[in-house]
Amino acid sequence: MSQQPINDEQVRQRMADYTGHAHLPPLVGLHSMSEASSRGLTVAESVARQLRLHWSLKRLHMIFVARIAAMPVYELKMAFSLHAHYCAEHVEPFANRVREMRQPPYGLEVCPDAALDAFFDEILCAPQTPALVLGLYGYAIPAVVRALERLVADTSKLFDHPTWRVCRLTLIEMQDVLEYGQQAIACLVDDAARSALAEWTALLEELLGAAGDLDGTQPKNSIEPRRMYSSVPYRYDGVPKRDERFRDPYNMGVNAEAFLFDPEIPALPKSIMLYFKRLREIDVPEMMSSILVETPGKPWEYYRDMTRQLWDEARHAMMGEIGFVSMGIDWTKIPLNFTWSLGLNTQLTPLERHGVLYAIEQGLMPKKTGKEYEWAVAVATANRLTALIQDYDWADEILHARIGRDWLVPELGGQKQALAFGDSAWSRILVDWARWREQGLTEHRNWWPEVYRDACRFWGIEPDPNLLAYSTTYENTRADLKQVAG
Numbered sequence: 043m044s045q046q047p048i049n050d051e052q053v054r055q056r057m058a059d060y061t062g063h064a065h066l067p068p069l070v071g072l073h074s075m076s077e078a079s080s081r082g083l084t085v086a087e088s089v090a091r092q093l094r095l096h097w098s099l100k101r102l103h104m105i106f107v108a109r110i111a112a113m114p115v116y117e118l119k120m121a122f123s124l125h126a127h128y129c130a131e132h133v134e135p136f137a138n139r140v141r142e143m144r145q146p147p148y149g150l151e152v153c154p155d156a157a158l159d160a161f162f163d164e165i166l167c168a169p170q171t172p173a174l175v176l177g178l179y180g181y182a183i184p185a186v187v188r189a190l191e192r193l194v195a196d197t198s199k200l201f202d203h204p205t206w207r208v209c210r211l212t213l214i215e216m217q218d219v220l221e222y223g224q225q226a227i228a229c230l231v232d233d234a235a236r237s238a239l240a241e242w243t244a245l246l247e248e249l250l251g252a253a254g255d256l257d258g259t260q261p262k263n264s265i266e267p268r269r270m271y272s273s274v275p276y277r278y279d280g281v282p283k284r285d286e287r288f289r290d291p292y293n294m295g296v297n298a299e300a301f302l303f304d305p306e307i308p309a310l311p312k313s314i315m316l317y318f319k320r321l322r323e324i325d326v327p328e329m330m331s332s333i334l335v336e337t338p339g340k341p342w343e344y345y346r347d348m349t350r351q352l353w354d355e356a357r358h359a360m361m362g363e364i365g366f367v368s369m370g371i372d373w374t375k376i377p378l379n380f381t382w383s384l385g386l387n388t389q390l391t392p393l394e395r396h397g398v399l400y401a402i403e404q405g406l407m408p409k410k411t412g413k414e415y416e417w418a419v420a421v422a423t424a425n426r427l428t429a430l431i432q433d434y435d436w437a438d439e440i441l442h443a444r445i446g447r448d449w450l451v452p453e454l455g456g457q458k459q460a461l462a463f464g465d466s467a468w469s470r471i472l473v474d475w476a477r478w479r480e481q482g483l484t485e486h487r488n489w490w491p492e493v494y495r496d497a498c499r500f501w502g503i504e505p506d507p508n509l510l511a512y513s514t515t516y517e518n519t520r521a522d523l524k525q526v527a528g
């Protein structure tokens with residue numbers, strides 16, 4: 043006598059009723075039995091989507107980095123530094139996962155879709171800040187988030203658990219980027235700018251459509267990909283630009299280091315110079331980004347490590363900003379020069395720039411003049427914030443020194459050679475204090491007395507006439523390595 047096959051309804055019921063020992067959730071709580079048996083991508087599908095995410099994060103990383111120097115808005119320079127760091131950190135887990143699932147060739151270095159590359163090229167070439175912001179945060183990041191959300195929803199949490207996990211972790215940070223980006227669009231792209239860009243944003247949508255969206259899961263439109271801004275190939279612009287709050291970018295009228303190292307000067311007023319030195323570090327991401335863009339062909343870990351350091355330097359600048367704001371001091375009164383990033387980006391090769399950075403950072407290690415000294419001064423101010431800023435500024439140098447040792451020293455044949463190389467590159471930089479004044483680029487205005495008076499009001503003390511008279515400029519100091527905080 044033949045048995046009746048079990049019908050679908052009975053199968054569904056059995057699965058719904060299934061429980062583990064003592065009613066423990068089945069499958070470690072990842073899926074119900076019915077979900078686990080009914081959903082999931084094939085390995086080929088999962089890998090194809092990950093290759094697209096991997097490629098897109100790499101492209102996005104380089105767009106963020108490439109636009110740091112010449113895009114003028116300070117806050118966006120900081121945001122691009124963070125978002126480049128996030129992208130850089132998430133590239134590797136996808137590459138690793140693809141390598142776990144497939145034999146070589148993995149296809150990690152191959153553009154997965156020409157339309158996708160055209161999409162990113164357009165954003166890379168966006169001519170003005172509003173277009174760049176809209177392209178990045180209104181189109182590219184939302185497309186990354188969509189792709190991650192779809193992969194999280196579609197793949198099996200059990201069969202493809204490592205992929206699911208990588209996506210979920212990436213999603214947390216990409217959603218942060220999206221949230222910031224939406225605010226950036228609201229602040230920087232008004233209705234007029236948006237409608238002026240309508241034709242271009244339609245093209246961005248068209249290109250995503252031609253790629254079947256970033257992850258290639260949607261029906262592809264059959265439109266032949268066009269180009270607008272990227273019809274002329276992208277050319278990197280490493281000349282730093284700043285927004286209108288930076289009115290005197292050649293000013294080298296107040297020698298912060300001479301003040302800081304003067305044993306006669308008490309600690310408290312030195313906190314101003316520490317904040318100044320920190321905020322002036324805007325120039326480090328401006329400079330490091332140029333190394334990244336102009337040094338092709340390195341292993342991915344190089345770009346990841348250098349981008350991490352770039353972000354740390356952006357954090358140092360913002361620590362200075364916090365210091366000034368905490369005292370009610372309008373930091374835009376202080377000329378924050380870009381002469382260092384300008385000089386390095388326009389006069390040295392990328393390797394020489396890295397050498398200069400390395401030599402500076404080695405100079406930050408000695409006890410008497412380095413990061414420990416700055417920290418000791420900060421502790422002596424008895425201000426917790428100042429001490430905390432210098433505490434982390436010092437700690438970050440530990441990693442930066444290691445990044446230099448990992449990537450620069452082997453290339454130059456040793457520690458000594460790397461130092462000599464950096465030092466000689468820096469000595470060739472033209473820092474022409476007097477000529478800049480003659481040319482009317484700056485008056486080297488002494489901003490110190492005004493800012494010191496503001497600080498004294500905050501501290502509730504009378505300005506010390508001796509300190510008020512401080513007027514040491516950088517004129518007679520050969521622009522040496524100590525004047526820059528790496």
Ligand SMILES: [Fe+2]
Pocket residue numbers: 323326354355358527528
């Ligand atoms: Fe720094």
Ligand SMILES: [Fe+2]
Pocket residue numbers: 355403438439442527528
């Ligand atoms: Fe550093």
